[in-house]
Amino acid sequence: MTSTSTNTGDTNTGDAGVEARRARLRTDVTLAAKVVPTHYPLETFIAVNPLAGLEGLPFEQAIRRAGDLYGMPGTLGEPAFRELYRQGRITDADLDRALTRRFPNLGADALELLRADMLHGEPAPAAKRRYHTVSENADPKVAGIVDAQTSKWCAAFFGAGAWPMPERDRGFYRAWRSLAPSDRSLPRRARTALRALPERADDAVLNALDMLGVGDGSRITHLQAHLTAMPGWAAHVAWCSGRGTPIDMLDYLAMRLSYEAVLMSGRRTAGAASAEDSGPVLASARRRAEHLLAVGGEPVAEDRVAAVSRVLAALPATSREVLWQNAFEAHYRDDVLAGLQVSDAGPADGVHTQVVTCIDTRSEGLRRHLEAVGGYETLGFAGFFAVAIRFTDLLGGAPSDLCPVLISPNHDVTEVPAWNAAAAARRVAGITGLAGAESAFHAAKESLAAPFTLAEAAGWAAAPLAAAKTLAPALSTAIRRRLRDAVAPAAPTVIDTEAMGHDEQVLFAQVALTTMGLTRGFGRIVVMCAHGSTTENNPYQASLDCGACGGQAGAPNARTAVAILNRAAVRAGLLEAGIDIPAETWFVAAQHDTAVDRVTLLDRHLIPATHTGDLDRLDRDLARAGATLAAERCEVLPGAPSGAQPARAARHVSTRSCDWAQVYPEWGLAGNAAFIVAPRSASRRMDLGRRAFLHSYEADVDIDGSALETILTAPLVVAQWINTQYYFSTVAPQVFGAGTKTIHNVVGTAGVIAGHNGDLQLGLPWQSVSDGTDLVHEPQRLMAVVQAPLERIDMIIDRNPILQQLFGNDWIAVAARENPDQPWQRWTRAGWRPWFDTDATTDVNPINTEEMVP
Amino acid sequence: MTAPVLTKMTKIEVVVPGSDAPAVRELIQSVGATGYTSLSGVSGLGHHGYRQGRLLFNQQAALELIITVVPEEKVDALLAGLRPLLDSSSGVMFVTETFVSRPDYFS
Numbered sequence A: 001m002t003s004t005s006t007n008t009g010d011t012n013t014g015d016a017g018v019e020a021r022r023a024r025l026r027t028d029v030t031l032a033a034k035v036v037p038t039h040y041p042l043e044t045f046i047a048v049n050p051l052a053g054l055e056g057l058p059f060e061q062a063i064r065r066a067g068d069l070y071g072m073p074g075t076l077g078e079p080a081f082r083e084l085y086r087q088g089r090i091t092d093a094d095l096d097r098a099l100t101r102r103f104p105n106l107g108a109d110a111l112e113l114l115r116a117d118m119l120h121g122e123p124a125p126a127a128k129r130r131y132h133t134v135s136e137n138a139d140p141k142v143a144g145i146v147d148a149q150t151s152k153w154c155a156a157f158f159g160a161g162a163w164p165m166p167e168r169d170r171g172f173y174r175a176w177r178s179l180a181p182s183d184r185s186l187p188r189r190a191r192t193a194l195r196a197l198p199e200r201a202d203d204a205v206l207n208a209l210d211m212l213g214v215g216d217g218s219r220i221t222h223l224q225a226h227l228t229a230m231p232g233w234a235a236h237v238a239w240c241s242g243r244g245t246p247i248d249m250l251d252y253l254a255m256r257l258s259y260e261a262v263l264m265s266g267r268r269t270a271g272a273a274s275a276e277d278s279g280p281v282l283a284s285a286r287r288r289a290e291h292l293l294a295v296g297g298e299p300v301a302e303d304r305v306a307a308v309s310r311v312l313a314a315l316p317a318t319s320r321e322v323l324w325q326n327a328f329e330a331h332y333r334d335d336v337l338a339g340l341q342v343s344d345a346g347p348a349d350g351v352h353t354q355v356v357t358c359i360d361t362r363s364e365g366l367r368r369h370l371e372a373v374g375g376y377e378t379l380g381f382a383g384f385f386a387v388a389i390r391f392t393d394l395l396g397g398a399p400s401d402l403c404p405v406l407i408s409p410n411h412d413v414t415e416v417p418a419w420n421a422a423a424a425a426r427r428v429a430g431i432t433g434l435a436g437a438e439s440a441f442h443a444a445k446e447s448l449a450a451p452f453t454l455a456e457a458a459g460w461a462a463a464p465l466a467a468a469k470t471l472a473p474a475l476s477t478a479i480r481r482r483l484r485d486a487v488a489p490a491a492p493t494v495i496d497t498e499a500m501g502h503d504e505q506v507l508f509a510q511v512a513l514t515t516m517g518l519t520r521g522f523g524r525i526v527v528m529c530a531h532g533s534t535t536e537n538n539p540y541q542a543s544l545d546c547g548a549c550g551g552q553a554g555a556p557n558a559r560t561a562v563a564i565l566n567r568a569a570v571r572a573g574l575l576e577a578g579i580d581i582p583a584e585t586w587f588v589a590a591q592h593d594t595a596v597d598r599v600t601l602l603d604r605h606l607i608p609a610t611h612t613g614d615l616d617r618l619d620r621d622l623a624r625a626g627a628t629l630a631a632e633r634c635e636v637l638p639g640a641p642s643g644a645q646p647a648r649a650a651r652h653v654s655t656r657s658c659d660w661a662q663v664y665p666e667w668g669l670a671g672n673a674a675f676i677v678a679p680r681s682a683s684r685r686m687d688l689g690r691r692a693f694l695h696s697y698e699a700d701v702d703i704d705g706s707a708l709e710t711i712l713t714a715p716l717v718v719a720q721w722i723n724t725q726y727y728f729s730t731v732a733p734q735v736f737g738a739g740t741k742t743i744h745n746v747v748g749t750a751g752v753i754a755g756h757n758g759d760l761q762l763g764l765p766w767q768s769v770s771d772g773t774d775l776v777h778e779p780q781r782l783m784a785v786v787q788a789p790l791e792r793i794d795m796i797i798d799r800n801p802i803l804q805q806l807f808g809n810d811w812i813a814v815a816a817r818e819n820p821d822q823p824w825q826r827w828t829r830a831g832w833r834p835w836f837d838t839d840a841t842t843d844v845n846p847i848n849t850e851e852m853v854p
Numbered sequence B: 001m002t003a004p005v006l007t008k009m010t011k012i013e014v015v016v017p018g019s020d021a022p023a024v025r026e027l028i029q030s031v032g033a034t035g036y037t038s039l040s041g042v043s044g045l046g047h048h049g050y051r052q053g054r055l056l057f058n059q060q061a062a063l064e065l066i067i068t069v070v071p072e073e074k075v076d077a078l079l080a081g082l083r084p085l086l087d088s089s090s091g092v093m094f095v096t097e098t099f100v101s102r103p104d105y106f107s
Helices: A016-035 A059-070 A078-086 A092-102 A108-120 A134-138 A140-158 A172-182 A188-195 A201-212 A216-229 A231-240 A249-264 A285-296 A302-312 A317-343 A361-373 A421-446 A450-471 A473-487 A502-516 A555-565 A568-576 A609-634 A646-657 A706-713 A715-731 A790-798 A801-808 B021-030 B072-087
Strands: A353-358 A376-381 A389-392 A400-402 A411-417 A493-496 A525-532 A586-593 A598-601 A674-677 A692-695 A744-747 A751-754 A782-787 A812-817 A825-828 A831-834 B007-017 B037-042 B044-046 B049-051 B063-070 B092-100
Touching: A016 A059, A016 A201, A016 A216, A016 A249, A016 B021, A016 B072, A059 A216, A059 A317, A078 A317, A092 A108, A092 A317, A108 A285, A108 A302, A108 A317, A134 A140, A134 A216, A134 A249, A140 A172, A140 A216, A140 A231, A140 A249, A172 A188, A172 A201, A172 A249, A188 A249, A201 A216, A201 A249, A216 A231, A216 A249, A231 A249, A231 A751, A285 A302, A317 A674, A317 A782, A317 A812, A353 A361, A361 A376, A361 A525, A361 A586, A361 A609, A361 A692, A376 A502, A389 A555, A400 A555, A411 A421, A411 A555, A421 A473, A450 A473, A473 A646, A493 A555, A502 A555, A502 A568, A502 A706, A525 A555, A525 A609, A555 A568, A555 A586, A586 A609, A598 A609, A609 A646, A674 A706, A674 A715, A692 A715, A706 A715, A706 A782, A706 A790, A706 A801, A715 A782, A715 A801, A790 A801, A790 A812, A790 A825, A801 A812, B007 B021, B007 B072, B021 B037, B021 B063, B021 B072, B063 B072, B072 B092
Parallel strands: A353 A376, A353 A525, A376 A692, A389 A411, A525 A586, A674 A692, A674 A782, A782 A812
Antiparallel strands: A389 A400, A411 A493, A586 A598, A744 A751, A812 A825, A825 A831, B007 B063, B007 B092, B037 B063, B044 B049
8 A cells, every 4th residue: 555654653753744644633633522422331331421421511502513423303393392292292382482582582473384394394314424424425335334434343353252353452443453364254455465564553544534635624423423433432442542452543544544545546636635525405485384384274375475484594403303302301390409409308307327328310219218117317419429439349459449530549548357257258268259150150151162061061050040041030049048048148247448548438428528518417327328229131220320429339338438427537627627427326338229129228237236226127118119119110120010009019120130031120311401400498399310420519618618518519410420321322222222132142241242243332221211102211311409609609600611501502411409498490501591581581591582483 | 989870861751631531641651751750649830720639539530640760762753643632622732851870660
């Protein structure tokens, strides 16, 4: 292949022009890759906004841009919205408010016409991918080969097969470069050209771009066309960069572009590089007017058509879906805020126990049912409980980072035997032995010859076990649990927090308690309740665990927090800071299994006998609350008994969680749509339907606003990632959803593919957002509801660009009030406006004010 | 007393949002710079108003200051990569002459 750059070279000796070209290319790749999401590996599956790179744009523009890049819809389609309208989920009033917010000077006749167009207009054409690679434009067959090769080599690199990709440790590009020329599925000419590729990936990209005739001006667009052609693999490469996995975006693009260049070599590609699809053809305003008049049964008179088309011209058909979205969201948001307006319950009475749960939407259900028992005050806090730890369990394997991905863990924490080292050693030996046996079994299954021997040796046991797991999952799981307990009996352990200095522990305790607003009125028991989810045969298990703990169960964080808060020296330090925890108050760690709604109290051996009665009552009440919550959830779980008594519902979800054929083990965070930052008293009387993240906050104990700033810049940001992941997995499942679970094949730890090849699947499986017939997740952007002084919120927004972006570009709506007796206010770039003000001219967002109906 | 011999180099300081910092660090390394100094959670006042410094639980949203020192022959390459990166974000860059006592550390 023709080389226009150096084929070899050392960065220290190459000429300055070449180095500058390489550096510029690296930056262009960085900029091009901003439109690609980050795909975390399955074991720490973190929700992300797939359009995070477009958050600098207003939401409406961002989804249009994404439509051009990916050919994806940015909202539900109009038929779906119209069905919601028929169901009463969106009303005429919602539509009128959405329209008048967009067009402040709308007259009554124009409003009626636009509403009629929303309801009856011909649906807008689907978004089309507008930016294509050279081969997509000139020879789609070549583009197909490039995609197929990408899938093949990425699967080889990321897969954890018995035969690893040769030379993998030298890096993806080098390994591929040495293997690709031997690929007999390619023409001889192409193989010869691949043999002459440069040693460096950046030089290969530069050469390929020159061969394809892609100039500097269209380079980023062309690179984006390659990255968006198979966004799944690109998104996982984006995650790998800088994390020690020997692949980066330059390596990935070098492979794709080199294939394209050698396969297109000798073809006419002039103009193909810059060709841009013109996008979908829209119906003219006149045609829409004629359609509307015909639907309404009006005579299609020329002057009437002209008048109607003048009005419709102000609202392109492609903008209607966003207005539907706004109306859909407004309906839910108005209901929540109206409910909160009258629901303030004041402080809870007769509290003997406080339970602090994660802000996760599933905790809302547990809290509601536990409060109904009486005597409990519940609080919400990010589920890592403010301890960002790198945790090593008793087995001593690879440590886990248990904290939000926004930060790095700052403490190494280990689990050690409580007092009986021999018991701990027996447990370690037992678990290690079981894990070794399981590993050997799977390795034998995947090797070349061993499966035959394995079938002879273990088939007699494996087949009945598989049948038992299918026909009697609960029984099978109970037997396996007993076997495990016999081989590896439980051993009491403690969390060693010595790595954290005393002052740090006091500071942690102060920050955690102040941020959640728990600085007085402590009960005899304060529970730190983490969460995790127990499911079988579920590659997406991490998506059901705690997002604040890096997609893992948060029990170690709760145990660490409790260990610190129970230290007498820490309490003495807190007293100096004005937080007086009574001697009889004992902090207790727990974990909520969200698949079965069972809460397990942890480290009971560390709790004094004086509190045994309190713990027994807590255990009973948690079981009761969990069972009633299970009954509530059974109403929406496919195949679950409807109207079941709590005990039966609890048995059902327990069986369901260990059924390896169950594709709907639980609904996770489906439905999430609100994030409430307020004392629990503001929402305690409301059933929020497991749709709201609840973060406790007491403005009175946060005078400088630092706690609120922490909440808005961290938990709210993570909640928005979760919200947008669910949103786009629902509205654009073809691009940002993982498809159906039933045909998933796992590729190493990277992710899943649908079937045996193709792109890595992004986002959530279809069974996480739909029951197969209807959507279970209603795709709505997050509404942040904050009870705090408005000027404090303004101060925090003013100094944090991330909030200006998320709020100002309509990725998150903000409603706030200082006190329960004040009306809700809406944050806008132009200042606070009454939420329920019907005078649209006062609350319109400036970015929309230019649109006026003639 | 003999004055120490100093060698002229170029110091490049970049302030970018934490989310863009990895790209800057990669670029610095890709042109053969031997190192950099990174300071996370910096605050300041600029075109876009006051920027908050260290956030308790978000290291990506805060600004980061990255400083590197390179010999003359590497400056153009580094600037060729940094300019378009900064054009697309809210970052700033300062390029100044500097003098070092141990040039072998930077070449």
